[in-house]
Amino acid sequence: MKVAIFQTNPILLDVQGNLDDVLQKIDQAKQKGVQLIVFPELALTGYFVGQRYHEVALRMDSREIGQIVTATRGAAAVVGFIEESNSMNFYNSALVAVDGKLLYAYRKLNLPNYGVFEERKYFSTGKQVPVFRLDDMNFSVFICNDLWHPSIPYLGVTQKADVFITIFNSSQGSMGTEFSNIESWGIINKFYSRVFGIYNICANRVGEEVWKESDSMLATEHPSENGALCKTYEEEKMRFKFWGGSEIINPFGQQIAKAALHKEDAIYGEISRDLLRQKRILLPYLREDDPYFTHRELQRILYGKKNKDFVL
Numbered sequence: 001m002k003v004a005i006f007q008t009n010p011i012l013l014d015v016q017g018n019l020d021d022v023l024q025k026i027d028q029a030k031q032k033g034v035q036l037i038v039f040p041e042l043a044l045t046g047y048f049v050g051q052r053y054h055e056v057a058l059r060m061d062s063r064e065i066g067q068i069v070t071a072t073r074g075a076a077a078v079v080g081f082i083e084e085s086n087s088m089n090f091y092n093s094a095l096v097a098v099d100g101k102l103l104y105a106y107r108k109l110n111l112p113n114y115g116v117f118e119e120r121k122y123f124s125t126g127k128q129v130p131v132f133r134l135d136d137m138n139f140s141v142f143i144c145n146d147l148w149h150p151s152i153p154y155l156g157v158t159q160k161a162d163v164f165i166t167i168f169n170s171s172q173g174s175m176g177t178e179f180s181n182i183e184s185w186g187i188i189n190k191f192y193s194r195v196f197g198i199y200n201i202c203a204n205r206v207g208e209e210v211w212k213e214s215d216s217m218l219a220t221e222h223p224s225e226n227g228a229l230c231k232t233y234e235e236e237k238m239r240f241k242f243w244g245g246s247e248i249i250n251p252f253g254q255q256i257a258k259a260a261l262h263k264e265d266a267i268y269g270e271i272s273r274d275l276l277r278q279k280r281i282l283l284p285y286l287r288e289d290d291p292y293f294t295h296r297e298l299q300r301i302l303y304g305k306k307n308k309d310f311v312l
Contacts (some may be wrong), residue, residue: 012046194253
């Protein structure tokens, strides 16, 4: 199966402009014979939407969603957007459409709410880890912080996921100067591929956005009318650069394709059921995995339920 990642630079709060770009890229990929097309987290809105999140949210029956679904005829696509549910809850979601049919929207499960991240302030939390099937392989979609909580990707694997689609918005400096997002995502992406024996299709974005006005003031000196220096103060704004570096990783943890840093790019790769089979024969890490044991232990840990089969 031929897959593509489009590493885009969405315009903040410009749904129509970003939608036009997504539709054009889906058509471009289809002309190259791509069967699965992946875009980053919040590709239709940009990341730092703040209190205007509801202005750029889309319902599953909206015109814009219908346009994306129609564009997938003959292929499949995963596109990050802000979803408004029938009950008027809002989600950081990933649209999944296959061959002109809307399958579902995956809703981000672990919403960060620290530092520059304010997602839990605006968005509701997802409740499921669904899996979809395409070309005789099973796919699980995850959004950014979901991959930092190993129990969530494990739920995909217990449903026999062969491929992870990981979409995120990672910027330099958003976790502080002591922490490298670029290095950390490289480790995470390869870790899951090697341990679970899956392909990992990892889509990050690029571009620069202003988070919000900070509490600090920036002083600027300039001469007054009488020649004396005076100072004016402006609120300092925090800018974050999304670094890109999207990649496709095979079940052995090897890189198939790698996008450029800090600029828009498109990468392509082939994923194969034969290679999945080869990895699981040579290194069958999950062959002895027992999700029922995990379930029993969680029952004991969370609810104090004893395992009647356990004897001291």
